[in-house]
Amino acid sequence: RxxxxxxxxxxxxxxxxxxxxxxxxxxxxxxxxxxxxxxxxxxxKTGRLGNKIVEIGANWIHGPCEENPVFCLARQYRLLDPEALTPENQAMDIGGHPPWTPNFFGSSGGKLNAEDIYPAQQMFLELLNESSEFQGQKGEPWSCVGDFIRSEVQQRAEEQWKDIDATSRSLRLCVISNMLKVECCVNGAHSMDEVSLGAFGLYKTLPGNDCTFxxxxxxxxxxxxxxxxxxxxxxxxxxxxxxxxxxxxxxxxxxxxxxxxxxxxxxxxxxxxxxxxxxxxxxxxxxxxxxxxxxxxxxxxxFGTNNKIFVEFDAPWWDADCEIIYLVWEDEDAMVDEVPDVQRSWIKKLFGFTVLKPTERYGHVLCGWIAGHESEYMETLSEQEVTQAVTQLVRRFTGNPTVTPKRVFRSQWFHDPWTCGSYTxxxxxxxxxxxxxxxxxxxxxxxxxxxxxxxxxxxxxxxxxxxxxxxxxxxxxxxxxxxxxxxxxxxxxxxx
Ligand code: 6YU
Structure with missing residues (x-):
């Protein structure tokens, strides 16, 4: 008909x-x-780094459960690992935050103690959940997620962190900056000051622990x-x-x-x-x-930019069980997610790396994440310049002047003429x-x-x-x- x-x-x-x-x-x-x-x-868009499969665009099935059409199609076509198909995996309610095992590194060189970081991460996650509750209230008196988080951290730190020393307190505020940069990647935004507080709760998550293809x-x-x-x-x-x-x-x-x-x-x-x-x-x-x-x-x-920088190493400099690496700049206690001098310091916007797992499949490959105008600037640089910046970054945070990436490859979504950025x-x-x-x-x-x-x-x-x-x-x-x-x-x- x-x-x-x-x-x-x-x-x-x-x-x-x-x-x-x-x-x-x-x-x-x-x-x-x-x-x-x-x-x-x-x-x-799936690509290759040497002989390894890497995702240039979408990475995960967010919320792989019965209600998720991508999960159902992937299952139908037999594209998933058995673990992703288990009822336990489908039932896990992660609320958009996969429970990955982290490593934290500081800009003065070396691993940071996770115990020193958790209180700040905890506070940040609480505030992120609260940010979803302003739905329809125009967020008053804050218009954006960034302002809300900064002002609440300031207030809560005064109450909850009053007995800790100045150095530990400063480190926690630097962790907040790092978490804001993570959120810029999650949201595909230049800064969390550009994300509406009143509309943040519009985004809904599905149950299920994120999985890959x-x-x-x-x-x-x-x-x-x-x-x-x-x-x-x-x-x-x-x-x-x-x-x-x-x-x-x-x-x-x-x-x-x-x-x-x-x-x-x-x-x-x-x-x-x-x-x-x-x-x-x-x-x-x-x-x-x-x-x-x-x-x-x-x-x-x-509609902003989130890019990936894949980096392969001969040997890992992170723990065997580590799934995500956070790079905390110890001079960023002003709770910032924007880099003032983009041309010189764009790499400071890269919050860290996810570790490609399992190791038997990927070897030692990390995926760096960088959002915003800093990411857009990164796209204009040659692969060699990006490699140099990443090498310096890793050497600084590990405190090891000889670590050298074997291969580097980045996405360039902002300059893709048919996309002009990453997502909404x-x-x-x-x-x-x-x-x-x-x-x-x-x-x-x-x-x-x-x-x-x-x-x-x-x-x-x-x-x-x-x-x-x-x-x-x-x-x-x-x-x-x-x-x-x-x-x-x-x-x-x-x-x-
Ligand atoms: C997901 C994930 N993921 C990472 C990165 C990117 C994205 N997404 P398309 O663009 O696919 O198709 C349009 C076509 O039109 C295209 O082929 C063009 O060439 C063509 N076209 C354009 N102009 C034309 C013209 N004039 N004439 C003819 N053709 C033309 N999604 O589920 N899991 O892990 C990620 C990620 C780096 C870039 C993602 C992820 C987003 C998806 O990739 C994306 O939504 C879909 O593929 C889009 O499909 P489409 O058909 O609409 O467009 C509040 C709050 C919110 C918090 N949000 C949190 C959610 C987290 C989102 N996370 C994403 C993260 C990653 C890592």
């Missing part, structure tokens, strides 16, 4: 693929995906793609402009104009371009332009309404024109799982279902 309905999906990331999957299964047979690059997967995240993409009709995706075909409310093309309300000049008529377009791309190109990507309320939401939601966070002044506006189809409700001309999917359009792969999958399915139910409930609008 939907034979002649022309549907164009822009972007072959996981949300575009998920939408196509559902539409094809429901019987729509004129569905195509236009993808700017030569590959599928978008921000799911032993054969690479792209295995998920390959399996999904193999179930789509061949030729459904056109690669190297960037879309330049979506002409909606189009009166030129008789019968088809939308006309998609590609960079190479090709014009494709459609009844519906599902746009899945990343928020970073949308923020940069909205004025040329839509004609007529996006309605003002939608545009304001595109600007209010945040609730920017300052943002509310639930902004995410609702993001997913609202064009034309807006109440218009006399043909409905559902342009639909919006992609991680930035999920009301509570933005910034994740499972969020992206659900938005693709949501927009496919919107069209499926439109054609099943309004038969008079069918074109055949």
């Amino acid at each position: 939907s034979v002649n309905t022309k549907i164009v999906i822009i972007g072959c990331g996981i949300s575009g693929i998920s939408a196509a999957h559902r539409l094809v299964k429901a019987g729509f047979n004129d569905v195509r995906i236009l993808e700017a690059t030569s590959r599928s997967g978008g921000r799911i 032993p054969g690479g995240y792209e295995g998920l993409i390959k399996n999904l793609m193999s179930e789509l009709p061949s030729g459904l995706v056109t690669y190297n075909r960037p879309v330049r402009c979506v002409h909606w409310n189009n009166t030129e093309e008789r019968g088809n309300p939308v006309m998609v104009e590609c960079d190479d000049g090709e014009r494709i008529a459609a009844d519906h377009v599902i746009c899945t371009v990343p928020l970073g791309y949308l923020r940069k190109h909205h004025s040329t990507l839509f004609h007529p332009p996006l309605p003002l309320h939608k545009l304001c939401s595109v600007q209010r939601l945040g 966070h609730p920017g300052k002044g943002c509310s639930e309404q902004d995410l609702d506006n993001m997913m609202e189809p064009l034309p807006s409700k109440g218009s006399q024109s043909q409905p559902l001309q342009v639909l919006f999917a992609g991680e930035a359009t999920h009301p509570c799982y933005f910034s994740t792969v499972h969020g992206a999958v659900l938005t693709g399915w949501r927009e496919a279902d919107r069209l499926i139910s439109h054609y099943s409930s309004v038969p008079c609008l069918e074109k055949d």
